[in-house]
Amino acid sequence: MQDDLELIKQLQNKDSRALSAIYDRYSGALYGVILRICKNEEVAQDLLQETFLKIWQKSHHYDPKKGKFFTWSYRVAKNLTLNSLRNPTKLIQNEDLSVYEDKEINEPELDILQLNGSLKALDPHHQKALELVYFNGLTHREAHEEMNVPLGTFKSYVKQALKKLRETYQKQLILFWVIIEKMI
Amino acid sequence: MMNRKSIKEKGILEQYLLGELSDDQHVQVEKILKEDQELFQYYTDLEQDFEKLAFENAIAPPPRVKDSLMNDILGATPNTDKNVIAINRKNQSAVYLTIAASLAVLFMLSSAWLYHQWQDSKNNLQVVQDETLDLRNRIVTLEENLKETNTWYTAINNPNTIQLVLKGNEISPSSTAITYVNHDKKTVILNSEGLAPLENDKTYQMWADVDGEMIDMGVVPSDKQMIAMKYIENAASINITIEPAGGNDHPTVERLISNVLL
Numbered sequence: 467m468q469d470d471l472e473l474i475k476q477l478q479n480k481d482s483r484a485l486s487a488i489y490d491r492y493s494g495a496l497y498g499v500i501l502r503i504c505k506n507e508e509v510a511q512d513l514l515q516e517t518f519l520k521i522w523q524k525s526h527h528y529d530p531k532k533g534k535f536f537t538w539s540y541r542v543a544k545n546l547t548l549n550s551l552r553n554p555t556k557l558i559q560n561e562d563l564s565v566y567e568d569k570e571i572n573e574p575e576l577d578i579l580q581l582n583g584s585l586k587a588l589d590p591h592h593q594k595a596l597e598l599v600y601f602n603g604l605t606h607r608e609a610h611e612e613m614n615v616p617l618g619t620f621k622s623y624v625k626q627a628l629k630k631l632r633e634t635y636q637k638q639l640i641l642f643w644v645i646i647e648k649m650i
Numbered sequence: 651m652m653n654r655k656s657i658k659e660k661g662i663l664e665q666y667l668l669g670e671l672s673d674d675q676h677v678q679v680e681k682i683l684k685e686d687q688e689l690f691q692y693y694t695d696l697e698q699d700f701e702k703l704a705f706e707n708a709i710a711p712p713p714r715v716k717d718s719l720m721n722d723i724l725g726a727t728p729n730t731d732k733n734v735i736a737i738n739r740k741n742q743s744a745v746y747l748t749i750a751a752s753l754a755v756l757f758m759l760s761s762a763w764l765y766h767q768w769q770d771s772k773n774n775l776q777v778v779q780d781e782t783l784d785l786r787n788r789i790v791t792l793e794e795n796l797k798e799t800n801t802w803y804t805a806i807n808n809p810n811t812i813q814l815v816l817k818g819n820e821i822s823p824s825s826t827a828i829t830y831v832n833h834d835k836k837t838v839i840l841n842s843e844g845l846a847p848l849e850n851d852k853t854y855q856m857w858a859d860v861d862g863e864m865i866d867m868g869v870v871p872s873d874k875q876m877i878a879m880k881y882i883e884n885a886a887s888i889n890i891t892i893e894p895a896g897g898n899d900h901p902t903v904e905r906l907i908s909n910v911l912l
Contacts, residue, residue, distance in 0.1 A: 482723050494708030495701070501709055514711050517717045522723060525785060533667075534697045539705065541669040583706025600703060605670045606661070621661035625862055628664070628699055635702060 469535045478525045485522050492536060493518070502579050502601040503547045513550060517543040548603050584634040592627035595620060595638045653677050654689050656891055663693050667700060785909065800837065802876045810834045812862045818909035822846050825907055829879075829888055836881040838867065838888075843875045854894040857901045858882035859909075864889065869897040 479490035496517060501510040520542050528538045581601065585593055591613070598609035610620035657679060658774055665671050666679045677752045683690045805811065811832045818825030826844035831837070845854055854870035856879050867888070889909040891901045 482720065486716075486720060489719065493716070494710050495704040497711040498707045498709040499704060502707075511711055515715050515722075518719050521721060532683070534694070534701060536701045536704070537667055537697045540700070542739070544669060555727045578709060581707055585703060585706065596703065599664075599668055599670075600700060601707065606665055606669075621664075624664055625661060628696065631699055631703065632695070635699070640799060 469530065474525070474530065475508070476527070477512060478520075485518065487520055488521070492539055495536070496539060499601060500543050500547050502597075503544065503603040504551060505579065509550070510547075512548050513543070516633055517546055520546065526536065544603055557571055562639055584638070585630055586629055588630055592623055592630065595623035596627045596631075599624065652682065654682060654686055657682060658692065663689075663696055667693070667696055670709060675742065725898045798876075802907075803835060805832070805839055806830050808832055809837070812912075814888065814912070816888065816910050818846070818907050819891075821905065822907040827890060827908065829910070831881075831888075831912065838879040838881050840870065840877045840879050842870050843876060845870070845890075848872070851895045852892055853895050853897065854907075855891055855897050857889045857891065857899070858885035859887040859889060860884050861886075864901045864903075866897070866899070869893075885912055 473487055475609060477488055493514060497510060497514050499518065500513050501507065504510050504513065517539070521539055524542070528535060581593070581597060585596060588596070593627050594613060595609065598604045599606060600610055602609075604612060606617060606624075610617045613620060613623075615623070652662065652675070657666075662671070662675070662679060666676065671679065708712065712723055773795050787889070806813075814829045814831060816825075816827040816829065822845075825846045826846070828841040830839040830841075831889035840856065842854065853872070856870060857864040858867050858880075859865075860882060861884070863880050865885070867882060868877075870877060887909050889901065890907055891898075891903070892905040892907060893902060
């Protein structure tokens, strides 16, 4: 997915229509990340709004030469969510936040948090590795402990998972082109 | 010490992407990526993979989140659409006010015009009514005149009526009176138009001579032209004298101005 640099420039010039367009494009992907980290829809919605407010306020900090806009937005969303979990009163008073200490009690209840797409085609340990660092907000150090494997092994899990993921995407891309060719 | 190889092999780029590195490490990776185009491309592919992963696992948030966000943004930003709408509303009400004011002025002008027309018609009606009254009075007068004239005409035009002219003597040479005598109907009518005017304390009086005696036929009023006088039987002549105002019992013969034999 290519970044629309013109749209981002408009956002940096504080054009609210650009923010609206960027919200439409990225809110689903970011909400998926936030909700999987905090596991509470009400809190996640507040955090999503907070994330876009920050994107609006700090957009001038984003430099396209350093990376993609989504990566920058992802970091904003993830940091806000992790901070709110560490310090629940800072953002919004919500009783449910207190239960985050017992993640395992809440996690399975939310079908919506089931991971989809190419990730499901991966081996379970590769899937788990990516889920922990990308969708649960754990650091590599936390995640390797969670999976009970050495850090080096965990890192290789992530690498292998990404490699296989890319192969899947490429296959999808080839399939997509074949379908397009046939249609033409 | 970080280098291109260690970054790629030790999974530091993944950690960099996920925002797990310390500030120092973050700056170092940023610097290396800036200088190494190939490594930057590798990193871009990595970003692409993660982005796809996120989009494949996207969850649609409820619409109210966006509404609330945009309200926050627009509320804090001047010259928002909201304000523009408010100005439009103001303009709209100004347009309505202008239309209402125009209609009011139009109504006022038409009312003034109608009032003026009404007053004009009222005046015209009054004039017509006055003229009608005047004409009616004139008709009554004319009718009376006509009736009187008809009476005199009938009397004068009768074949039995004798016309006698009384010419003034030396006392009143300019006077002339005409009498119309009808012996059948026993009427005497005098046309006094030709008699010379008298002083206010004098009047003309008519007399009939019966066997040498003067019998009063009546005083001649000064304000009438045709007068019916008394008819006297067996009169030999008709005489006119000048008498004191109000008439006299006996004629003042010295003041006889005219006489005519029957």
